[in-house]
Amino acid sequence: MSRLITGEAVVLELRPASFAARALGLLLDVLVNAALLVLILLAVAASGDELDEAAVQALVLVSVVFCLVMVPAAVETLTRGLSLGKLAAGLRIVRDDGGAIRFRHAVIRALIGFLEIYLTFGGIAIAVALFDDRSRRLGDIVAGTYSLRRRVPLEPPVVAVTPRYLHAWAAAADIGRIPDSLGRRAAQFIRQAPRMSPLSRNGMAASLASEMAGFVAPAPPPGTTPDDYLAAVLAERRSRELRRLGEARKQSGRIGERLHRLPFSAGRDTPAD
DSSP states (O other): OOEETTTSSOOOHHHHOOOHHHHHHHHHHHHHHHHHHHHHHHHHTTTGGGGGGHHHHHHHHHHHHHIIIIIHHHHHHTTTOOHHHHHHHHHEEEEEOOOOHHHHHHHHHHHHHHIIIIITEEEEHHHHTSSSSTTTOHHHHHHEEEEEEEEEOOOOOOOOOOOOOHHHHHOEEEEEOOOOHHHHHHHHHHHHHGSSOOHHHHHHHHHHHHHHHHGGESSOOOOOOOHHHHHHHHHHHHHHHHHHHHHHHHHHHHHHHHHTTTTTHHHSSOOOO
């Protein structure tokens, strides 16, 4: 997962596409472009008797540039980073800052893509993508873009339950602002814990509990297992957030009622002299 900080100091966690997903989308795009090129070349060949050799060569060159450079650039520009292959693979091309690509990005990608994909049969693209942490090809690096996963599997919500022997401790504990990344990792651990081996489960639980201890005071009672500690903290954190949201909603309702009281309503109901 890629962490991106916007100009408003908002942290975005984006999911770059894997090498396999990019390869699938690229293969589909290449097949579509090649099919279009074959159709155009067949049309040129059908009218070859009416054209001289120089005209045929010019038409072939224009057809290649049109199908392998102009069409991909136009499609990505109009769709803001999509294509048939990317739609099928659930991908989208975005800028390094997470924004939609523009015409210049699509043109750079298409021009360099002609070199690294078609002239070298994908050799340069594969070699560069294998050694890049976001599986970018050379055209992406030069254009300042990368491929983003559009389809993210929906994970079921984690409902952590406070163990009975930790109810009193959790209710009195001072739980600070736990980072979202840490809370997410702890929630994922609780979701996956039943399917983990005891050794890896205990090791990961101890690691997460040691990180969580910096935001929770006092320490849990002696004998508390890391699994129960994480469950108690997450459950109490959720309960407090729900209570806070409920109080905020009630406060908003009281303010709304106050705004609709006198003297504003009286001014509307008073008959004119």
